[in-house]
Amino acid sequence: MRDRHVLHLPRPLDLQDVTGVFGTGPRRVTALDHVSVAVEPGELIAVMGPSGSCKSTLLNVAGLVLAPTSGRVLVDGADAADLSPARTAHLRRTRIGLVFQHFNLVPTLTVGENVSLPLELDGLSPADCRTAAEVALAEVGLEGLADRFPEEISGGQAQRVAIARALIGQRSVILADEPTGALDTATADQVLRILRDRVDAGAAGLLVTHEPRFAGWADRVVLMRDGRIEES
Amino acid sequence: MSIKHSLLALLVDGPRSASQLQQRFSDATEGVWPLNIGQVTQTLARLERDGLIVVDGQITGANGHITDTWRLTDDGHELLARWWDTPVQRPRAERNELVIKVALAAQCRSDRLIPLLDDQRRFVIAELRELTRASRGMAVSRTADRLHLERRIFELEAEARWLDRVESLTQPDTSDSSDSPDASAKDA
Numbered sequence: 001m002r003d004r005h006v007l008h009l010p011r012p013l014d015l016q017d018v019t020g021v022f023g024t025g026p027r028r029v030t031a032l033d034h035v036s037v038a039v040e041p042g043e044l045i046a047v048m049g050p051s052g053s054c055k056s057t058l059l060n061v062a063g064l065v066l067a068p069t070s071g072r073v074l075v076d077g078a079d080a081a082d083l084s085p086a087r088t089a090h091l092r093r094t095r096i097g098l099v100f101q102h103f104n105l106v107p108t109l110t111v112g113e114n115v116s117l118p119l120e121l122d123g124l125s126p127a128d129c130r131t132a133a134e135v136a137l138a139e140v141g142l143e144g145l146a147d148r149f150p151e152e153i154s155g156g157q158a159q160r161v162a163i164a165r166a167l168i169g170q171r172s173v174i175l176a177d178e179p180t181g182a183l184d185t186a187t188a189d190q191v192l193r194i195l196r197d198r199v200d201a202g203a204a205g206l207l208v209t210h211e212p213r214f215a216g217w218a219d220r221v222v223l224m225r226d227g228r229i230e231e232s
Numbered sequence: 233m234s235i236k237h238s239l240l241a242l243l244v245d246g247p248r249s250a251s252q253l254q255q256r257f258s259d260a261t262e263g264v265w266p267l268n269i270g271q272v273t274q275t276l277a278r279l280e281r282d283g284l285i286v287v288d289g290q291i292t293g294a295n296g297h298i299t300d301t302w303r304l305t306d307d308g309h310e311l312l313a314r315w316w317d318t319p320v321q322r323p324r325a326e327r328n329e330l331v332i333k334v335a336l337a338a339q340c341r342s343d344r345l346i347p348l349l350d351d352q353r354r355f356v357i358a359e360l361r362e363l364t365r366a367s368r369g370m371a372v373s374r375t376a377d378r379l380h381l382e383r384r385i386f387e388l389e390a391e392a393r394w395l396d397r398v399e400s401l402t403q404p405d406t407s408d409s410s411d412s413p414d415a416s417a418k419d420a
Contacts, residue, residue, distance in 0.1 A: 048357075050399060186372075193368070212357060212392035213385055216364030221357045223350060230350070 010077025012095075012172040012204035013039040013062060018071035020054075020061055020227075031057040032068065033227040039204035041172070044196060046215035047208045049224035055208040056177055058224065062206055063175045064092040076172055093118050097166025097174045097203075099195075101181035103158040105150040105165075111137065112146030115165045122169075136164040140194050156187035160194060167198055174198060174205045180214055192217045235267065235275045240284065240304060240312040247288035247301040250276055261376040276302060284308035330391075338404055349395050356392045360385060 020032035031054040039045055047055045060066040061073060064080050073080050075095050080088050105114045113120075115136050116129035124132070134146055140160040150158055159179060166174055176195060180188035188211075196217050199205040207218060215221050222229050242248065242256045250272045257267050279285045280302075288303040304312070330352065337345045363385050370378050 048353075050396060196368075210396075211389070212360055213364075213389045215357055216360035216385070218361065221354075221361075223353065 010074065011038050012041055012076055013037075013206065014072075014074040015058075015062060016072040016074070018061060018068045018073060020057060020066065021069045022057075022066075031227050032061060034071070035227070035229045036071075037062075037206070037222065037229065039173070039206055041202045041204055042200060043220070044199045044205040044207060044218045046218035046221045047206065047224055047229075048210065048212070048215055048221055051210075053224040054227045055224050057227075058229075059098075059175050059177050059206060059208050062173075063096050063098050064088055065098075090122075093121060094169060095172050097163075097168075097171040099159070099162050099166045099174065099176040099179045101178040103150070103155075103162045103182075105158055105161060107150050109149075110146060111142070111148050111150065111153065111161050114150065114161060115146075115168055117165065119169055132168055133164075136168045137161070139167075139198075140164045141190075154187075156183055156190060159183060159187075159191050163191065163194055163198070167203070172203055174203050176205065176207045178208055178210065180209065180211060185213075188214065234315070235271060236279060237312065237315045239272065239275055239279065240308055240315070243285065243302060243304050243308070244312060247303040249291055249293065249299045249301045251293060251299070252301075264376045264380045279308070282307075284311055334398055342403060346399070349399055353392060353395050356388050356395070360388050360392075363388070 015035060015037045018032050018035045019030065021028060021030050023029050035058060037045065037058075047058060049055055057066065061068050064073065064075065067080070075091055078091055080091065083091065105111075106117070109117070112130060112133040116124070116133040119129050119132055120126075130146070134143075137143060137146055140163055142157060142160055142164070145153060145157065145161075150161070153161070159182075163174075163179070166176075174195065179195070180191055183191060192214055195205060195207070205218075207214070209215055224230075238257060239253055242253050242260070248256065250269060253276075254267055254269055254272045257272075276285065280287075283305055285302045285308050286305055287300045289301050290298050291301055293299050334345070334348065337348050363381055367378070367381055367385070370381070372378070
């Protein structure tokens with residue numbers, strides 16, 4: 001792990017005393033209760049806990065998909081609360097990569113187009129998008145698959161495509177929500193190895209998993225229960 | 233681990249001396265389970281006594297000593313075949329300290345139960361992290377050290393899942409009817 005403080009660089013991801021109260025009336029739920037998590041570059045933190053402990057909510061707040069009720073979410077030092085919705089969306093698109101259990105690839109786009117989608121949304125030329133997608137696919141061991149469609153590749157390959165998409169560009173944060181849930185153990189190990197390599201290369205990672213085996217890939221494990229977090 | 237069956241298995245493709253068997257065992261298991269020469273010679277003596285092996289001949293070892301070589305008898309082949317065909321059973325009535333500890337906490341110290349489960353989880357995950365780190369440098373093949381490590385990972389994973397399951401179960405009824413006045417009256 002690099003010493004970010006010596007370089008006076010902000011942490012890629014820093015959740016400070018975050019509380020999230022969602023819903024109204026009888027459905028009002030305190031999903032996050034004064035949660036603080038800081039992830040350094042090169043650090044992978046696994047979040048574990050029983051069903052309903054709001055692990056995915058934590059990831060959605062960290063990914064700027066959900067705004068917290070109170071507390072601060074800092075991405076590369078930028079506080080999302082200080083930004084306009086458009087700037088928040090830009091920060092999310094350029095700095096944060098999200099990986100889900102069910103890959104969430106767009107079926108009508110090719111693998112290459114899926115991977116370069118975030119860059120395309122930022123106005124990069126089609127040729128540059130194509131080049132960036134090929135580089136990203138090569139990094140996850142999927143050279144030559146750019147022109148295939150999601151239905152033409154295996155589940156393990158689809159998850160690697162999702163990781164390539166999550167990491168394309170200058171992303172400093174990778175958030176993964178049960179990324180191995182739909183995969184067999186051997187394929188899941190490959191996916192974790194890629195995630196781990198990318199984190200080792202300098203990204204900050206937050207991995208939600210209920211699989212103890214895969215939490216073993218993390219530098220730290222935090223346990224969540226009833227919206228509260230405790231160190232492991 | 234069954235040294236007896238392991239030595240029979242190593243004799244199946246030809247006669248060997250005690251030190252050759254020790255070396256073959258060490259090669260096959262990559263030193264995961266060290267076996268000293270005393271254990272090998274004692275086991276060979278028992279196998280001979282039981283009619284499972286016989287002396288085949290003699291060789292001169294690297295140290296110049298003359299030593300016996302051993303081969304399987306028909307009974308030895310038969311016992312070995314049965315071993316390959318029989319699934320390995322684990323004892324069912326194992327007195328597991330963790331199960332006893334959790335059961336006692338559930339009955340007597342319910343306030344300690346969740347912290348106990350969390351402490352155990354942390355312990356399990358710490359070891360899982362250590363093993364995962366070790367596995368990254370290993371080939372993904374059926375070598376003895378990889379098999380041993382994967383086995384331990386799955387055991388720890390099972391324990392972590394068991395801890396989750398325990399947490400999801402309801403608290404037992406801890407009211408002891410034998411302590412109640414009604415129960416005393418009935419006994420009287």
